[in-house]
Amino acid sequence: MTSSSSAPSGAEVDAAVGAAFTAEWGRIVATMIRLTGDWELAEECAQDAFTQALTSWRRDGVPRRPGAWLTTTARNRAVDRLRRAQTGEMKQRESEMARADDQEHDWGLDGDDSGIEDDRLRLIFTCCHPALALEAQVALTLRTLAGLTTEEIARAFLVPEPTMAKRLVRAKSKIRNAGIPYRVPPAHQLPERTVAVLAVLYLLFNEGYRATAGADLVRQSLCAEAIRLARTLVELMPDEPEARGLLALMLLHDARREARADDRGDLVLLEDQDRSRWNADEIAEGVRELETALRRARPGPYQVQAAIAACHATAASAEMTDWSEIALLYGRLFEMMPTPVVALNRAVAVAMADGPEAGLELVDALDASGVLDGYHLLAATRADFLRRLGRSDEAAAAYRRALELVTSESERRYLAGRLAETGQSPQPLHP
Amino acid sequence: MRYLLLICTDESADAAMSPEEGQARMGAYAAFGQEMTERGVLTGGERLRPTTDATTVQVRDGEVLTADGPFAETKEQIGGFYAVDCADLDEAIAIAAKIPGAQTGTIEVRPIWEM
Numbered sequence: 001m002t003s004s005s006s007a008p009s010g011a012e013v014d015a016a017v018g019a020a021f022t023a024e025w026g027r028i029v030a031t032m033i034r035l036t037g038d039w040e041l042a043e044e045c046a047q048d049a050f051t052q053a054l055t056s057w058r059r060d061g062v063p064r065r066p067g068a069w070l071t072t073t074a075r076n077r078a079v080d081r082l083r084r085a086q087t088g089e090m091k092q093r094e095s096e097m098a099r100a101d102d103q104e105h106d107w108g109l110d111g112d113d114s115g116i117e118d119d120r121l122r123l124i125f126t127c128c129h130p131a132l133a134l135e136a137q138v139a140l141t142l143r144t145l146a147g148l149t150t151e152e153i154a155r156a157f158l159v160p161e162p163t164m165a166k167r168l169v170r171a172k173s174k175i176r177n178a179g180i181p182y183r184v185p186p187a188h189q190l191p192e193r194t195v196a197v198l199a200v201l202y203l204l205f206n207e208g209y210r211a212t213a214g215a216d217l218v219r220q221s222l223c224a225e226a227i228r229l230a231r232t233l234v235e236l237m238p239d240e241p242e243a244r245g246l247l248a249l250m251l252l253h254d255a256r257r258e259a260r261a262d263d264r265g266d267l268v269l270l271e272d273q274d275r276s277r278w279n280a281d282e283i284a285e286g287v288r289e290l291e292t293a294l295r296r297a298r299p300g301p302y303q304v305q306a307a308i309a310a311c312h313a314t315a316a317s318a319e320m321t322d323w324s325e326i327a328l329l330y331g332r333l334f335e336m337m338p339t340p341v342v343a344l345n346r347a348v349a350v351a352m353a354d355g356p357e358a359g360l361e362l363v364d365a366l367d368a369s370g371v372l373d374g375y376h377l378l379a380a381t382r383a384d385f386l387r388r389l390g391r392s393d394e395a396a397a398a399y400r401r402a403l404e405l406v407t408s409e410s411e412r413r414y415l416a417g418r419l420a421e422t423g424q425s426p427q428p429l430h431p
Numbered sequence: 432m433r434y435l436l437l438i439c440t441d442e443s444a445d446a447a448m449s450p451e452e453g454q455a456r457m458g459a460y461a462a463f464g465q466e467m468t469e470r471g472v473l474t475g476g477e478r479l480r481p482t483t484d485a486t487t488v489q490v491r492d493g494e495v496l497t498a499d500g501p502f503a504e505t506k507e508q509i510g511g512f513y514a515v516d517c518a519d520l521d522e523a524i525a526i527a528a529k530i531p532g533a534q535t536g537t538i539e540v541r542p543i544w545e546m
Contacts, residue, residue, distance in 0.1 A: 129520075131520055131524070177542055178520050178540075178542050179432035179434075179519045179520045179523070179542060180519065180520045180521075181518070181519040181520065181521055185521070189521070
């Protein structure tokens with residue numbers, strides 16, 4: 001069947017292979033790691049399978065189940081490679097693989113995917129094992145599960161490609177040499193290990209979210225990758241409300257992405273954002289996911305943060321925002337995560353609900369505790385409350401303090417603008 | 432998998448223990464040793480004399496250089512070790528967490544390089 005009239009066009013095949021890559025890469029790598037026990041080999045064979053798809057599918061048409069075709073091809077590739085490498089270790093792997101194959105109930109083109117689903121969960125828990133450095137966990141997750149190339153990951157994290165390549169190699173060799181098991185952790189470890197997985201996904205999302213409009217597209221795509229991985233996790237762990245809470249949180253943040261910066265790339269405050277530019281579909285989906293999560297009645301920090309984001313995202317205008325509810329939610333969040341940053345956010349919400357005086361009281365207490373010394377947002381928040389109370393001199397001093405501490409250029413411009421509004425000199429009078 | 436669990440604690444703090452504290456610590460180690468022997472994972476283990484009794488040895492240009500004490504000044508010193516043979520790193524971490532020294536010091540989990 002070399003050239004039938006029904007053969008798909010090159011563009012059709014490219015699109016089909018691209019779609020299959022997005023949908024199946026992580027699944028195939030995860031299965032190959034389980035079958036071969038070799039992370040490098042698993043990736044290479046998965047890569048080979050996609051390369052072969054480009055020619056085979058053009059010749060034979062796109063298979064009915066591309067994922068199954070690709071997995072079988074990758075598996076055959078692994079057997080070939082292991083046979084050709086006649087070393088003892090490789091032979092042992094091959095016989096292990098044959099054994100694993102025998103145990104596979106639904107192997108082949110027509111089996112269901114239940115066993116394969118578990119492989120992706122094994123993979124994500126192994127990538128996010130606490131014995132690996134956090135930066136290695138993130139890189140490994142992007143490479144093996146999301147299918148980003150080493151070069152793309154390096155660009156996303158602003159490090160040279162050889163550095164990232166070394167990081168990935170090192171992580172994989174630690175998994176092998178230190179005996180990190182390839183499995184979903186047992187029940188008694190599952191809660192804390194799940195927290196670690198969620199933290200990696202949220203870190204990924206935030207890396208992308210911080211990227212400005214002018215930043216590298218790969219860097220911006222981290223948000224989409226994080227959302228995709230969170231969706232997978234929700235699908236694999238439907239009974240874990242925090243996974244769903246995290247997905248909801250990401251969707252609700254991501255919905256505001258377009259409105260978050262102006263044409264110069266400067267930050268636009270939530271209250272000043274053009275709400276018509278918010279993504280209504282993402283907001284609706286985020287709210288739906290949050291409601292599903294909350295029905296389990298096992299709240300956690302991601303669900304509460306998503307609830308806060310939902311309050312903002314569903315308010316028709318900045319004035320309509322339910323600040324009392326948000327202040328209440330920050331109070332809940334502080335019980336779960338008693339960090340100074342949460343305390344600061346709570347003060348902001350309280351100021352919006354009950355006036356700047358009430359907020360200033362909380363911020364002054366935080367300032368006195370000294371735990372946020374050197375954090376520009378503490379000074380900036382104080383400045384904002386003082387400005388709204390009409391205490392211009394004190395506000396100006398606080399803005400100057402914030403300007404000394406701020407590192408981001410767009411935030412600096414914003415603070416300088418506010419300082420100018422106080423009618424005070426931009427330079428400290430008594431330096 | 433075989434692992435060496437290195438027990439790193441602050442020697443000076445260990446030396447400053449009261450006899451009662453020392454007794455309690457010994458009891459805790461005895462209980463740990465018994466539990467792990469029954470579990471069948473323990474293949475060896477020793478307590479070490481403090482670093483004040485240690486000698487470092489290096490060979491440079493064919494010459495043996497010896498010196499008193501360990502080379503690096505660190506806050507924690509290796510005070511003992513266990514050798515275990517268990518399923519994987521997760522089990523090794525679980526065992527390490529049960530070593531009494533983990534309460535105050537650090538346990539370094541080192542996979543054995545199988546030759």
